[in-house]
Structures are given as C-alpha cells and as structure tokens.
Amino acid sequence: MRLIEKVWFNSHPAKYLLVPLLLPLSGLFWLLSTLRRLSFKVGLARSVKLTKPVIVVGNIGVGGNGKTPVVIYLVELSRSLGLTPGVISRGYGGQAPHYPYLVTAESTAVEAGDEPVLIQQRCQVAVAVGSDRIASAELLIAQGCDIIISDDGLQHYRLERDLELIVVDGQRLFGNGLLLPAGPLREGQWRLSTSDLVIYNGKKAKKNANQPLTMTLAATEVANVQSGQCIKLLDFIKLNPSVNAIAGIGAPQRFFDTLKTNKFNVKKQQSFVDHHSFTLADFSDFDDTIALIMTEKDAVKCQGFCQSHWWYLPVDATFSDVDRALLTDKIKALL
Template identity: 30%
Template sequence: MRFLWRTDEPLWLKTALWPLTAASWAYAVAASLRSPAVFRAPVPAISVGNVVAGGAGKTPVTLEIAGRLLERGRKTALLSRGYGRRGRGDLEVTAATPTDEAGDEPALLKKRLPEALVLVGPRRALLAARAVSQGAEVLVLDDGLQHLSLARDLDVVVMDASNPLGNGRRLPRGPLRERPSTAFRRAGKRGLLWLTRCDLPRDGRTDALVADAREAGLRGPVESAYATAAAIGKESAFLFAGIARPTSFEALVRSAGASVVGSRWFPDHHRYSSAGLTALRHAAATQGATRLLTTEKDLMRIPASEREAPPSIEAVPIDLRILSGEDALVSALDFALGARA
C-alpha cells in the first residue's frame, strides 16, 4: 500500500480513499478509549516502538539496545507479539523454533542475539512475569509503544527522519497508529527520540517533530543510519522483500555497490511459497541476475532447502551506525536501569 507513504496525494487518490478516511476516524475513537489495567514488572522495562505501522526501522534499534544491555552484563529478555506467526499461545523462541511459530522478527532477534531470552505472546504483561521468573534482569518490548498494559521505565520512539509520518493520516487511511504529540506526552521524561535513515534527505516535518519531542521532555534525538554489515559484491542482483518500505532497502543495496537489474516487492511479513520462489527465480534469470538478494527478516521466512537452487537467495545483513546522540542514549539507558535501583 504505497499510498500510505505518499506526501503528495492527487485529488483522485484522496477521493478513491474516502472510505478509508472514514474508517480511520473510527480507529482513532477506538484507540482513544483504551484504558487497560497496568502491570509493573519488578525489573526495568524498556519499550522500542514507533507511531507508524512499519517502516521506521525499529528492529535494528531493538537489536542495538538489547545488545548494549547484554554488554553491560544484564540478563535481557525480548518480549514480542510475534506478528504474523501461526501460533497464538506464549512461546520461548530458541534457535530450533520454526519461523512460522515464532514470527520473523522474534526469530531474527534470537539469531542475532542468541544469549537473550526471546518470548512471544499476545499479552506482554504475562510475558514479563514469565521472563522475570526465568531470571531476566531487564525487559525490552519490541514494538511496544502502544502496548499500555505493561509499565515502562524508558520509551524509545523510533522515527524515520526521511519520511516520519507518511501521508500523515491515521490507520487504515495512513500509517499512523497515533499522533506523535500523543506518544510524546505519554513518554515525557522517560522517553528517548531515535531518528533512523539520517543519511538520506531530511523530511521537512522532522525538525518540528524533534522540537515537539524535546518540549514534551524526551531525550535525544539519537541519529542513526543503516549500512551493510559485510561486502555484498557487484554481481548482478534481483531484489525482493516483504517489508513496509522496500525502496529504502533498494537504495541501501545500490549504495553498497551491487548491480541491481530488477526487483519485486510484497506486503509486509509476506509468506513465500515454493511456486512463488520459482517465479522469482524465473524473473531474476530473465533479467540476467546471478543471485537474489533480500532482507534478513525475509530470509527467516524462507526454508533453507529453498535458498540454494540457482540463482541462490541471500540476505543482506544490515548494521546500525549511530551518527550523533550517543550521550543521550547512554543517559537514557542509565536512567532506565537506575529507576528500580
């Protein structure tokens, strides 16, 4: 749904999307009425989330924060809803857990941080209690900004500096889960603003959002960019992915020197079938590609047995680089960990 991220909607598109505009009003009313009972865990809780539905680059930020907590010697638990997984019950994710059961993001978190405890389930408060019973000393809520039933000591609000709000409309008409001002006020002094994709041209709305966040009491911003974690070579490549903002992935691959000869994009968390992968390989071969490149998250949804047939399917590992705001990040983590001291 590319229209979610357009900032220059023509009149015909606004007219065609009028039913979604009406639905977005209903969504906003329902969201405003939420007032769940709040559970406060006996250990520090840190939420990483965003005001839009996907596309902000939240998962690398979650990995960075959890990695820093582990480096400090803290037994860290990552709590996730496991969006798109087949199971509904609570589950501890291990290296052997099928991605369909864990969800692609929790499976990736466990792969990148094997020493962390990764739990998935529909109720984060129950996951928090389970994590503490298993020895967790700090909790990290993946995609937890709007999950109000678990009290937090730090709310990390992640925004894409190159396009922070898409078309600025509420779901399902636009990508907004809530207004930024609402999230900023709720986070207040226990908030940290984190801007991603700061190496790209800056959206004209970003500076105003930074000012609003600071006025609400948030620390930061931390400014970061993404880079490939390893050389990916210059051989011809066909790109595919099921993510919210595929154009940023393509830009990153091109900037790393790969020769991109074609691409195909799917909805976020797309499930790949054998027939679908065969069609992708055919499209790649037609364009003269010697390999197919995708994201790490997408590769988690493709069985190992489906990756090797020519042209091979490979993931582009991505690391996060902090450009500025290191002091704000350290201060925010110190604040969160000291809140229960």
C-alpha cells in the same frame, strides 16, 4: 507498494477519493483509541508493573520504521552493562503451539513470526512471543532475565514501561499525518512529546521530539541464506557485479535504496507486503545464475527452501557517541 500506502506516503491521486471515504473511520479509530488511553489514565483499566525494568520500542505508525535493529542494539548494550536481557514480541503471523511461546534455535518463522526468530538467531537471546506481553515477560523473568525489551507494544498500555522509545522512519516520517485507515498513524504526532526518547532512522532528529536521537543502519557483510557463510561487503560486490533483490518488509524501497547506496548493481527488484510468507514460486521469475539478495528478516522465512545463490544483508543500528551515552545512562537509571 499497495495503493493505500501510495496514498499515505506518496500523495497518489487516489487520495482525493480514498481519504474522504476513510476519514469517518479514522474518526472512529481516534475515538476508540482515545477512550482506551483514558481508561488507563483514570484507573478503569489497570497497567501491570513487572518486577524487572521494561523498555518498550515502538512507533506511532505502520511498520518499516527500524524497530528491530534498535531492539538488537539494546540487547547488546544491556549485555555490555552486565545485564541479562529478554525480548518479548507479538509474533505477528506466527502460529505457535501455545502462548507464551519461548523461541528456540529450532523455531521457525511459521511458529514464532519472522522478527522474533531473527532476533533470537542474531543475538542468541531469550525471546517470548504472544499477545499477552505480560505473560511473555513473566516467562522470561522466570528464565533469569533481569531486563525486558518489548519489540513493539507502544500502544499496549496494560504493560507498564520504565523506558519508552519511539522509532520514526526518517524518510517517510508520518506520511499524510492522518490516523488509520485514512493515514498510516496509530497515534498522533503529539505522542512523540510524551515518550522518553524518539529515534529518527536515517535522518536528523526533529527539534520538536522529546530527547531526539539519530540512528543509521550500517552493513559490513553479506551472508548466505543456505550456508550462513559471511563475506565482506566489498568482496561480495566484486564477486557479484550484478544482483537481483527482493524485500518483504514495511518499507521495501528503503532496502533497495540501501543496496544502491552500497554500490550494488541491482538488475531486478521485487517487493512484497510486510511479513509476506514466501514460497519457492515467489522466486520463479529471477535468473538463477545471478546472486539474489534479501533482507535478514526475509531470510529467516526462506531457510526451508533456499538456494545456494541466495544471500541476505544484515544491518546494524549505529548511534553517535553522544546518543549511545544517552541510551546507556537511561538504562543505568532503570537499575
């Protein structure tokens, strides 16, 4: 974990030096973001209404909240209602030949970014990436999609949304509660009360949230990065009494905790920054005779050089019957 993240989330002693130094920048960030929101509110800047309903899944803080599993869940839920969903994403870290870029089964994380490739491979759904989310959405509508799900984009106010979901990390919550860069927040906690639904990942929803829901991430199998072979979780653990683990996501400790909760014996673990571009050299310190397990998001970036003993743990968002019914009703209301 980077030092600044330790200051944000773990009350590292360096906070006494860094936070006072960064607070003026947080004040400037607050001013600029407030002026930007006001420009849309008073009509100086214009939001664009699309011809099909738009669901935005975002967060008020830095990454690692669990947005991607929620997007995947909404894709499947929309399909169960007879809809043809499409997903738009910024495609962070990708270098596509043009934008908007339509992700295909042959697209790589280098081209499209790790999360869009993960979503396309997992769901076989139309995914478009680009900084202009409106252009991306219009491309998907032209492809026949009748509902658009935006992976992130909560602060992209140019895109008018019909349903807004904020995902909150139930463990880290809001860190020290400060705006960037002194804290991890892009918008203040007041923003929760303005959203249609607030989803707490891994912890009971707070009462002050607007329409709070609780989500858990569940794993049932392990998949081989190289072959795609899937093995039931318990069978894999029996065959591999010890594993090594890596994670290059927003909250890597959450992944390592998930492994331990599922009775994995983790011999060695190593974390990387979110969206890390892996190379084979990153794995040189690991014992090749022991299974190496990673997140699904990391796996899409390792397919070009993966080894036969590398595996990833797919996780699925799960909701109570009551919360699923609420999500279903919200989507039906858009139609």
